[in-house]
Amino acid sequence: MQRYDAIVIGGGLVGSAIAYGLVRARLRVALLDEGDVAFRASRGNFGLVWVQSKGDGAPHYQRWTRHSADQWLTLAAELEATTGIPVGHQRPGGLHLCLGDVELEARHGLMERMRVQSGNFGFDYRMVDRRELTDMLPGLGAAVSGASWTPYDGHANPLNLLYALHKGFVENGGRYLPDNTVTEAMAAPDDFRIRLAGGEIGAPKVVLAAGLGNADLAGHFGLSAPVAPLKGQILVTERVQHVLPMPIATIRQTVEGSIMLGDSQEDAGFDTTQRPAVMQTIARRAVLALPWLRDVQVVRAWAALRVMPPDGLPIYDQSERFSGAFTANCHSGVTLAAAHANLFAPMVAGGALDPALELFSAKRFDVSVAA
Amino acid sequence: MVEGRTVIVPAGASAAAALLAAGFASIRQTPVEGCERGPYCMMGVCFDCLAEIDGVANRQSCMIEVRPGMRINRQEGARVIGRPLPFPPREAAEKQV
Amino acid sequence: MAELAIIGAGPAGMAAAVLADELGLETVLIDEQASPGGQIYRAIERAEPRTPLGGDYLAGQPLAAALRVSHVDYRPSTTLWHVDPEGVLFLETAGRSETLTARRILLATGAVERPVPIPGWTLPGVMTAGAAQLLLKSSGLVPEGRLVLAGQGPLLYLAAAQLTRAGAVPAALFETTPLKNYLEAMQPVASLWAGRWRLIKGLGLISAVRRAGVPIRRRLRGLRAVGRHRLERVAWEDGELAADYLLLHEGVIPNVQVSLALQLRHEWDEAQLCWRPSLDAWGQTSLGNIAVAGDCGGIAGAEAAVLTGRLAALDAALWLGHIGTAERDRRAAPIRTALDRERAFRPFLDRLYRPARSVMVPAEDEVIACRCEEVSVGTIRRATQFGAQGPNQLKAFTRCGMGPCQGRICGPLVAAIAADRLGKSIAEIGTWRLRAPFKPITVGALADLEVPDFASEPAT
Numbered sequence: 001m002q003r004y005d006a007i008v009i010g011g012g013l014v015g016s017a018i019a020y021g022l023v024r025a026r027l028r029v030a031l032l033d034e035g036d037v038a039f040r041a042s043r044g045n046f047g048l049v050w051v052q053s054k055g056d057g058a059p060h061y062q063r064w065t066r067h068s069a070d071q072w073l074t075l076a077a078e079l080e081a082t083t084g085i086p087v088g089h090q091r092p093g094g095l096h097l098c099l100g101d102v103e104l105e106a107r108h109g110l111m112e113r114m115r116v117q118s119g120n121f122g123f124d125y126r127m128v129d130r131r132e133l134t135d136m137l138p139g140l141g142a143a144v145s146g147a148s149w150t151p152y153d154g155h156a157n158p159l160n161l162l163y164a165l166h167k168g169f170v171e172n173g174g175r176y177l178p179d180n181t182v183t184e185a186m187a188a189p190d191d192f193r194i195r196l197a198g199g200e201i202g203a204p205k206v207v208l209a210a211g212l213g214n215a216d217l218a219g220h221f222g223l224s225a226p227v228a229p230l231k232g233q234i235l236v237t238e239r240v241q242h243v244l245p246m247p248i249a250t251i252r253q254t255v256e257g258s259i260m261l262g263d264s265q266e267d268a269g270f271d272t273t274q275r276p277a278v279m280q281t282i283a284r285r286a287v288l289a290l291p292w293l294r295d296v297q298v299v300r301a302w303a304a305l306r307v308m309p310p311d312g313l314p315i316y317d318q319s320e321r322f323s324g325a326f327t328a329n330c331h332s333g334v335t336l337a338a339a340h341a342n343l344f345a346p347m348v349a350g351g352a353l354d355p356a357l358e359l360f361s362a363k364r365f366d367v368s369v370a371a
Numbered sequence: 372m373v374e375g376r377t378v379i380v381p382a383g384a385s386a387a388a389a390l391l392a393a394g395f396a397s398i399r400q401t402p403v404e405g406c407e408r409g410p411y412c413m414m415g416v417c418f419d420c421l422a423e424i425d426g427v428a429n430r431q432s433c434m435i436e437v438r439p440g441m442r443i444n445r446q447e448g449a450r451v452i453g454r455p456l457p458f459p460p461r462e463a464a465e466k467q468v
Numbered sequence: 469m470a471e472l473a474i475i476g477a478g479p480a481g482m483a484a485a486v487l488a489d490e491l492g493l494e495t496v497l498i499d500e501q502a503s504p505g506g507q508i509y510r511a512i513e514r515a516e517p518r519t520p521l522g523g524d525y526l527a528g529q530p531l532a533a534a535l536r537v538s539h540v541d542y543r544p545s546t547t548l549w550h551v552d553p554e555g556v557l558f559l560e561t562a563g564r565s566e567t568l569t570a571r572r573i574l575l576a577t578g579a580v581e582r583p584v585p586i587p588g589w590t591l592p593g594v595m596t597a598g599a600a601q602l603l604l605k606s607s608g609l610v611p612e613g614r615l616v617l618a619g620q621g622p623l624l625y626l627a628a629a630q631l632t633r634a635g636a637v638p639a640a641l642f643e644t645t646p647l648k649n650y651l652e653a654m655q656p657v658a659s660l661w662a663g664r665w666r667l668i669k670g671l672g673l674i675s676a677v678r679r680a681g682v683p684i685r686r687r688l689r690g691l692r693a694v695g696r697h698r699l700e701r702v703a704w705e706d707g708e709l710a711a712d713y714l715l716l717h718e719g720v721i722p723n724v725q726v727s728l729a730l731q732l733r734h735e736w737d738e739a740q741l742c743w744r745p746s747l748d749a750w751g752q753t754s755l756g757n758i759a760v761a762g763d764c765g766g767i768a769g770a771e772a773a774v775l776t777g778r779l780a781a782l783d784a785a786l787w788l789g790h791i792g793t794a795e796r797d798r799r800a801a802p803i804r805t806a807l808d809r810e811r812a813f814r815p816f817l818d819r820l821y822r823p824a825r826s827v828m829v830p831a832e833d834e835v836i837a838c839r840c841e842e843v844s845v846g847t848i849r850r851a852t853q854f855g856a857q858g859p860n861q862l863k864a865f866t867r868c869g870m871g872p873c874q875g876r877i878c879g880p881l882v883a884a885i886a887a888d889r890l891g892k893s894i895a896e897i898g899t900w901r902l903r904a905p906f907k908p909i910t911v912g913a914l915a916d917l918e919v920p921d922f923a924s925e926p927a928t
Contacts, residue, residue: 011855036858036898043864163865166855178857238429238872238908239402239449257402257449261911274904276550276558276919283914294912296450297429299872302903383514384607392609396698396712397592403842407697409592411839411877413599414507415500415907416580416723418840418872419590429872429908433602436502 004030004175006205006348007192009182009217012042013158013333014340015209016165021345023172030201031169032194033178039229039272041211042162042333044304046234046262047254048247049089049335051152052096052125056110059117060359061313065332066121068339069152075338076156083171085164087156088255092246094153095128095136097144097289104145111148125150138243139292147248155247157254158334165337177201182210187221190324207348208327211307212270222321224362227329229270229305233278234262235286236300237293251286259296261286274303306331316344316360318353326353373443386432386443387413387420398422398432399446422446470496470541472784473557473570475548475726478506479770480762481576482531484777484784489538491785496541496568498548498559500907504532506578507598508770511606520633521605522626524770531774550904551730555757556920558904565913567920572757572784575727575745576777579720579763582742582823583877584619585830588693589716590839597627597717610636613712616702618642618691621821624717625673632680640709641677642688642702644718646824653820663813718823722764725876729902730758736895739818740767741828742880743899750783751776759783772810775803828884837885838878840871845885852889859883859900869900872908 004027008019011033019031051069055061069091076089098104108127115123128147134140170176177196184195192206206221208214214225239257247253250263264278279301286293307329309315314330326348330336347353372378373393380389387410390398397407399421410420415434422432425442428450432443472488474481477499485497497504505512509528519525535542543561550558557568581596588594597617603609610631615638617628628641654660660667678684690705693714702711721742728734733746733754744766751759761780762773779800786796830837833846843866851865859875859882862868868882869875875882879899887894 033855036856036860037901043860159864159867163851163854166865170854176855178855235911235914237911241449241451273553274550276552276904276914276917279904279914280917280919283911283917286911287915294915295427295910297908297910298905298914299908300870300874300903301905381608383511384609388603388607388609391603391611392607401842406590406842407592408590408839409595409698410599411590411595412581413595413602414580416873416876421872434500 001193001200001202002030004028004201004203006030006207007032007194007201007203008207008209010208010210010213011166011176011178012040012209012211013045013162013165013337014211014328014330015207016162016169017333017337017340018207018209018328018345018348019174020165020169020172021341022349023169023174024341025346025349027349028173028175029169030175030177030203032180032182032196033176034181035179039212039270039305041304041307041331042158044232044234044302045158045334046260047155047158047252047334048094048249049091049154049156050094050249050332051335052094052111052114052148052150053249054332055313056113057117058313058359059119059121060356062114062118062123063121064314064339064360065335066152067343068336069154071338071342072154072156075341079161079164079168083164083167085160085167087161087164089154089156090255091154093149093151094247094249095133095147095149096249097147099143099145099288101145107148123150124152136245137248137290139290141288141291143288153247155252156334161334161337165341182217185220187322187325189322192221192322192325205324205326205348208325211329212305214327214329218327221325221327222319223317223325223327224365225315225317225327225329226362226365227307227309227315229268230308230331231266231268231272231303232262232306233264233274233282233303234260234301235279235282235298236260238297238299240296248289250282251289258299259293261293270305272303272305274301310365314360315362316353316357317362324351372441374445380437384437385413386422386424386435386437386441389437389443390422390432395445397445400448402449405448470494470568470570471788472496472572472574473498473568474574474576476506476576476578476762476764477501477504477535477542477544478508478576478578478762478773479528479531480578480773480777481506481574482535482777483774484574484576484761484781485540485542486531486534486538487778487781488784489540491781492790493781493785493788496543496570497535498543498546498557500545500547502545504535504542504544507602508578510602515605521601521630522633525605528770547907548726549906549909551726560907560909560913563910563913565909565917567918569920572759572787574751574780574784575758575760575764576762576773577723577726577764579767580723580876582718582721582827583881584716584718584827585835585837585845585881586691586693586716587832587835588695588699590836591693591695591699592697593695593699593712594693594714594716597624597715598720600631600715601627604630604634610634611713612636614639614710615713615715616640616642616709616711617715617717618644618688618702619717620645621717621719622670622817623720625670625677627715627717628677628682629673632677632682637680638682639711641682641684642691642704643684643686644688644691644824644827645686645821647687649820649822652822653816656815656819659812659815662809663816666813718827719821720763720767721880722766723876724764725874725902726906727753727760727764728899729904729906730755732758734899736893737766739815741823742767749779751780752783768811768814772807775807775810778803779807828880829888837881838866838868838871840873840877841867843868848882848885849889852886856886857890858886858897862886863900874902874906875900
């Protein structure tokens with residue numbers, strides 16, 4: 001049996017960020033992953049490092065997200081320096097456009113609520129009126145009434161991020177074990193063994209980061225991860241010369257020049273077929289915001305499944321029954337990558353999650369406890 | 372009109388053929404590295420024949436039949452839409468007024 | 469609502485459409501070109517009787533003529549960009565998108581040239597041999613300047629003969645067929661005998677090219693295209709030659725872009741070194757309402773395409789209730805006999821012109837694998853070291869396959885490179901997940917889309 005200091009189950013953005021953080025802390029880590037064809041929310045990601053919409057009514061989520069967004073700058077620089085892969089991180093702030101006055105007022109209300117809830121931590125935002133917005137964004141549509149802006153938002157290349165994390169993991173001595181699905185596992189406090197096609201592996205720590213797969217896996221390790229799929233579709237255009245100065249919540253221009261349009265939500269179970277009706281909705285909203293998009297060609301599109309906890313907030317937990325078992329689940333694998341690598345991984349290495357993460361425990365879904 | 376010069380081609384010729392007939396082996400510069408490219412497959416599969424036709428960029432010139440007066444131009448890099456960055460600062464705009 | 473929607477107006481599509489129409493099916497024929505013929509019979513309606521393209525090309529005229537007098541709803545300049553599992557086709561024409569519902573779909577998307585990834589293959593002036601034929605067919609033009617042809621396969625010699633007749637005598641023809649192919653090709657003796665007239669015709673073509681004064685070099689290795697901003701020289705292991713145009717050809721492979729996007733079951737054909745959809749004897753695929761005909765189901769040539777097109781039309785007529793099994797089988801019998809004759813020669817051709825290993829997996833790291841995104845073979849190899857186990861993960865890590873061609877050109881290359889690196893077979897490596905839009909479509913056309921009622925509504 002091959003022994004490691006930690007086993008991470010799941011090689012997506014969440015798993016690979018945690019695995020990277022662990023090898024950086026000098027642990028010997030095995031990273032289990034499926035094969036080339038898998039749900040892989042990481043490959044369907046839009047690429048926002050987004051803060052402003054996170055945590056209405058849950059200031060701990062806003063704080064966690066802000067920490068991650070701040071750590072992102074160092075993570076990006078470190079990954080680029082050590083792996084040579086540019087993750088394309090930019091942080092010009094971000095806009096959330098509103099169509100019509102009702103939407104704008106509601107947005108303003110949300111921003112104010114976030115500010116009040118943040119207390120001393122603070123939440124800096126600005127409502128941008130139509131006149132100023134027209135200067136910032138070329139060819140703004142007539143239906144746009146205004147936008148909210150915060151300095152915390154940015155974007156990055158999620159695929160390069162995944163590649164860089166994997167490369168950094170392997171180059172730091174991590175062991176990547178793909179083409180594996182965990183079906184046979186044995187859990188005991190600080191002693192976990194998993195049987196694979198190539199033999200058995202064991203470690204005193206295990207981190208469940210298998211995305212949608214966590215829902216079934218969690219129970220075997222004394223954990224709970226009630227995540228469900230939420231389908232989203234994205235459209236990508238041909239490359240155009242740079243026109244957008246910053247990401248808009250549902251529209252962003254990549255470093256290469258292509259423009260991504262997205263943010264649909266469909267309750268469709270595990271079905272990942274594309275629906276033209278949804279593509280149309282995305283296209284229509286994009287054209288309302290920036291009418292000149294009408295003539296731009298969509299060259300690629302896809303549908304992917306977000307990993308969605310019941311209230312949208314991440315689930316971070318450690319097992320009480322089997323100490324040494326942890327889990328991380330979220331739909332914002334890009335935004336939270338820095339928190340996962342720089343904050344969560346060190347907690348796992350140290351053997352216990354910070355009390356600050358208790359609010360993210362799956363216990364919150366236990367109605368009797370909440371009462 | 373290919374790059375401003377008039378070119379006569381047989382009826383039914385594609386815009387890519389017109390570019391080749393006008394002596395341009397290279398039709399565009401790639402958006403990534405700026406390398407020169409010309410048509411490769413002539414059947415709409417390779418997308419290497421992208422040219423600007425009648426003002427619209429990124430069009431597969433091998434799939435478009437030449438029409439009298441059509442304006443065919445090489446394509447340099449990515450397509451241009453609206454105003455490119457950086458925008459003139461607001462202070463400067465006010466001064467002009 | 470149509471009964472039968474056929475994608476592709478090449479020989480298979482045209483033959484299927486005409487027969488389906490005769491059998492009383494409401495048939496729609498969709499094609500992205502402005503006139504019928506596909507690639508092999510491109511611009512056939514404009515062809516002159518004494519065309520340098522030769523008699524085999526002219527054989528396409530009756531097919532196109534039959535299409536025109538039929539009642540087939542023929543939609544040229546129309547691009548298919550998505551198919552819903554329920555049988556709704558999403559089409560784009562003149563910047564507008566529209567839908568068409570069909571009870572049955574027949575894919576007849578033909579073949580594409582196998583990529584020939586030699587150093588310098590992205591230089592302006594380097595094209596496929598088929599491209600030169602298309603230039604001749606649709607535009608009546610030939611490349612001007614010193615022309616070199618390189619590769620192997622019947623199309624290479626045909627192109628050389630056609631170009632010579634059109635006045636563009638190649639400066640050289642380089643054959644890349646490895647010596648061992650000749651030995652392998654002699655083995656299926658039955659195939660050789662069955663195709664003896666083809667063989668004789670082919671040899672006649674080769675000697676015609678020689679008589680025209682074209683130097684032919686055999687067993688060429690280390691082919692390279694050299695130049696700064698365009699092709700200047702063609703080089704190989706033992707020498708080099710100044711050239712303005714290099715026409716490459718290493719055979720054709722099925723155009724499986726749409727069939728893969730529909731997630732039909734495919735298999736790796738080791739004899740032809742390509743992916744093709746799994747079909748029964750009538751062209752039926754793994755999805756009940758979809759069938760395939762012609763070269764996109766496996767390379768067999770234009771005459772075979774006409775025959776498989778007709779078989780698919782007969783089967784469609786049965787499936788849609790227009791004829792009974794007995795009539796279908798009766799009509800099919802002579803078609804099958806002819807098809808067997810057409811296919812008999814294939815094993816010989818497949819072995820003789822089997823691409824050398826370097827065509828599948830280039831030795832040099834600097835060779836561009838993905839032309840659109842300018843990703844080199846080396847970049848792809850390196851990515852397999854760091855977690856990419858197959859084409860989809862490779863695409864995510866290196867961007868290969870993300871460009872406008874959506875992996876049409878680089879797909880076979882990427883799979884072969886990955887298989888080689890990971891010690892797996894190409895069949896195990898698999899293909900990438902392809903998605904709509906099959907061809908680019910504007911944001912505006914998508915925004916204006918009118919989706920039929922029974923397609924699902926979004927929850928947004």
